[in-house]
Amino acid sequence: MADYVKMWENLGMDLESHDMLCQVLPTAVGDVFMTQENRPKAMDFWDLVISEVHGIRPAELIEEQKKGRKVFGTFCVFVPDEVIIAADGIVTGLCGGSQFWVPGGEEVLPKNTCPLIKASVGARLGRTCPFFRIADVYVGETTCDGKKKAYEILGQDVPMYIMDVPQMKRPKDILKWKEEIAEFAEKVEEITGNKLSADKLKEAIRIVNEKRKAMKRVYDARKSVCLPISGRDTLLMTQISFFDDPERCAKMCNRLADELEQRIKDGVSVVPEGTKRILVTGTPLAVPNWKLHNIIETSGAVVVCEEMCTGTRYFENLVDDSGETLDDLYMALSERYMKNNCACFTPNPGRIDDIIRLAKEYKADGVIDCSLKFCGLYDIEKKSVAEALKAEGIPVLSLETDYEDSDAGQLRTRIEAFVEMLNG
Amino acid sequence: MDGKYGVGIDIGSTCAKTVIIDSEGMIVWKDLRPTGWSSVDTAEAIRKDLPPEIRNNEKTRFVATGYGRVSVPFADKCVTEISCHAKGAVKLFGLRDLNVIDIGGQDTKLIVIRGGAVTEFIMNDKCSAGTGRFLEVMANTLSVSPAAMCRMAEQGNETRISSLCTVFAESEVINLIGMGTPRENIAWAIVDSIVQKVKTQAGKIRLEKEPLCLTGGLCDFSYVQKKLEIVFGRDVLTTPDARFAGALGAAEYAVLSG
Ligand code: SF4
Ligand code: SF4
Numbered sequence: 154m155a156d157y158v159k160m161w162e163n164l165g166m167d168l169e170s171h172d173m174l175c176q177v178l179p180t181a182v183g184d185v186f187m188t189q190e191n192r193p194k195a196m197d198f199w200d201l202v203i204s205e206v207h208g209i210r211p212a213e214l215i216e217e218q219k220k221g222r223k224v225f226g227t228f229c230v231f232v233p234d235e236v237i238i239a240a241d242g243i244v245t246g247l248c249g250g251s252q253f254w255v256p257g258g259e260e261v262l263p264k265n266t267c268p269l270i271k272a273s274v275g276a277r278l279g280r281t282c283p284f285f286r287i288a289d290v291y292v293g294e295t296t297c298d299g300k301k302k303a304y305e306i307l308g309q310d311v312p313m314y315i316m317d318v319p320q321m322k323r324p325k326d327i328l329k330w331k332e333e334i335a336e337f338a339e340k341v342e343e344i345t346g347n348k349l350s351a352d353k354l355k356e357a358i359r360i361v362n363e364k365r366k367a368m369k370r371v372y373d374a375r376k377s378v379c380l381p382i383s384g385r386d387t388l389l390m391t392q393i394s395f396f397d398d399p400e401r402c403a404k405m406c407n408r409l410a411d412e413l414e415q416r417i418k419d420g421v422s423v424v425p426e427g428t429k430r431i432l433v434t435g436t437p438l439a440v441p442n443w444k445l446h447n448i449i450e451t452s453g454a455v456v457v458c459e460e461m462c463t464g465t466r467y468f469e470n471l472v473d474d475s476g477e478t479l480d481d482l483y484m485a486l487s488e489r490y491m492k493n494n495c496a497c498f499t500p501n502p503g504r505i506d507d508i509i510r511l512a513k514e515y516k517a518d519g520v521i522d523c524s525l526k527f528c529g530l531y532d533i534e535k536k537s538v539a540e541a542l543k544a545e546g547i548p549v550l551s552l553e554t555d556y557e558d559s560d561a562g563q564l565r566t567r568i569e570a571f572v573e574m575l576n577g
Numbered sequence: 578m579d580g581k582y583g584v585g586i587d588i589g590s591t592c593a594k595t596v597i598i599d600s601e602g603m604i605v606w607k608d609l610r611p612t613g614w615s616s617v618d619t620a621e622a623i624r625k626d627l628p629p630e631i632r633n634n635e636k637t638r639f640v641a642t643g644y645g646r647v648s649v650p651f652a653d654k655c656v657t658e659i660s661c662h663a664k665g666a667v668k669l670f671g672l673r674d675l676n677v678i679d680i681g682g683q684d685t686k687l688i689v690i691r692g693g694a695v696t697e698f699i700m701n702d703k704c705s706a707g708t709g710r711f712l713e714v715m716a717n718t719l720s721v722s723p724a725a726m727c728r729m730a731e732q733g734n735e736t737r738i739s740s741l742c743t744v745f746a747e748s749e750v751i752n753l754i755g756m757g758t759p760r761e762n763i764a765w766a767i768v769d770s771i772v773q774k775v776k777t778q779a780g781k782i783r784l785e786k787e788p789l790c791l792t793g794g795l796c797d798f799s800y801v802q803k804k805l806e807i808v809f810g811r812d813v814l815t816t817p818d819a820r821f822a823g824a825l826g827a828a829e830y831a832v833l834s835g
Pocket of ligand 2: 267268269270296297298299300436437525527528529530531
């Protein structure tokens with residue numbers, strides 16, 4: 154492993170605590186990923202990235218910053234990467250997926266805040282995540298109450314820009330989101346010092362669309378009865394795509410997809426025939442949150458699709474790049490982004506339609522709807538999700554969990570029982 | 578009869594239940610003992626106590642279930658308590674369409690069974706509200722046994738405790754004691770809070786019109802059964818062997834396994 158200590162020091166990180174974090178990660182990676190058999194070879198890229206997750210990409214970002222480029226940290230798939238890329242900025246995801254950061258978050262947030270928020274705040278204030286240190290500016294959004302208020306706290310420590318996400322999906326809301334994007338673009342121009350043009354934005358749209366298409370190719374391979382990749386491996390790919398350079402990400406996903414398509418032709422599956430196929434839906438699974446997938450895939454089932462922001466919602470729907478003016482393109486962006494069926498919208502029937510459609514496309518035998526503890530939005534929506542799925546005759550298991558390991562046994566019992574039920 | 582036996586061991590959080598059936602499905606042996614500190618030791622002790630001709634029979638199969646199911650080293654297989662309770666209840670109640678309410682030591686389960694197979698289930702969350710554990714802690718606070726508390730509750734009048742969390746409910750109970758509330762009324766409130774919690778959980782699944790059957794450690798307490806009947810507004814069936822439902826189901830899985 155390269156020596157990144159100097160870099161972390163320069164980033165003002167708390168090296169002592171960070172060492173502790175660095176010690177637990179390899180064990181987790183080993184337990185969750187390396188125990189799998191017959192993994193696609195192309196996973197080597199993501200294995201390398203995760204093994205040095207606080208080294209390789211942060212070092213690249215710092216090099217780019219030295220050239221004058223700005224890094225924007227985001228927390229939600231509503232923030233349009235295209236605008237930032239068009240102004241030669243760099244986007245990095247900033248979601249905390251580890252229990253390690255939760256206590257730090259609880260120092261300033263109520264205990265009954267969702268762990269994603271607590272971990273994100275803890276990662277910043279505890280100075281133990283290089284990405285949270287590197288970002289020049291954070292871009293937040295008004296999706297859930299917890300995040301809105303947490304951004305106020307983060308805003309005291311780091312420059313913060315908030316985008317106002319509509320709560321409904323009427324035509325006027327789509328117009329409003331377009332206005333928000335246009336205003337954000339001005340801010341991005343100001344921060345990066347680069348003027349936007351329709352051509353630049355079109356090119357950025359093309360880049361991000363290519364990344365979406367590449368990710369979709371990987372996901373499409375999971376629709377095959379002969380399943381060429383595990384849920385855990387795909388989840389890792391998706392999680393890291395939030396941090397990676399979009400063009401390299403597309404290239405790597407396409408390389409993986411090539412291998413998966415070949416595997417399907419050769420009849421290479423990662424699970425025995427008849428293994429129950431699970432679609433997972435709910436709140437995002439930020440890196441390194443692999444708990445749910447790991448339990449499912451060591452309980453005799455396999456995850457074939459994630460209807461979540463770390464899943465299909467990240468890459469479904471392309472942006473129309475045919476517009477000629479910035480205004481047209483902002484509208485096209487708004488239309489694409491407003492197709493995201495996050496539970497922060499009311500009403501939100503699109504999510505249920507998506508789950509049912511995806512369950513069929515991916516030939517899922519059952520659905521696991523899992524939300525993070527204290528996420529009211531997704532928790533409340535579970536009831537309508539379960540009712541709709543039952544009406545379709547698709548078995549569903551609703552779960553709630555956080556980042557702690559203490560409920561792993563109870564989760565396993567429920568998941569094993571669900572798999573036994575599917576096996577009949 | 579081919580002389581094959583199925584041993585089902587249900588290691589619960591408080592009690593370990595064991596049932597042996599023969600290949601005809603007849604119960605030939607059963608055992609109930611506290612789980613104690615170590616599930617592994619308990620499992621080993623159970624094995625030692627099994628009738629030698631069954632323990633040493635190479636055709637005997639062992640299936641473990643319950644939260645300590647992974648701590649039974651000699652088990653041929655582990656099956657979750659949901660599947661085992663369902664299978665056991667189908668047999669005990671002689672029904673193929675039913676709903677099982679299992680109030681266990683650590684958790685409460687509701688299982689919907691149609692055509693003899695599980696179609697839906699729900700288990701309560703991390704906390705012990707609405708479980709046998711809750712009843713035990715509260716009985717302790719009143720310095721009586723759980724069974725005595727249930728008898729007491731029968732004589733009580735309507736009283737409410739609002740907290741579902743065991744820790745908070747305990748302070749409420751202490752408060753009520755301090756205020757001089759009759760113990761019978763407090764007992765009434767405690768049992769009421771358990772059955773109300775079960776009723777709330779039931780709102781999340783489709784019990785429909787099929788019979789409700791009570792299994793688990795509380796099935797001996799006729800007052801709990803009666804209270805469940807009141808809140809659900811219909812009959813709740815139970816049988817004395819209902820606390821062995823999980824072990825019986827496991828024994829059936831054992832006989833079925835190769
Ligand atoms: S779940 Fe909603 S709030 Fe969270 S990242 Fe997705 S769109 Fe944003
Ligand atoms: S999981 Fe729920 S509560 Fe947490 S950040 Fe996402 S929407 Fe907000």
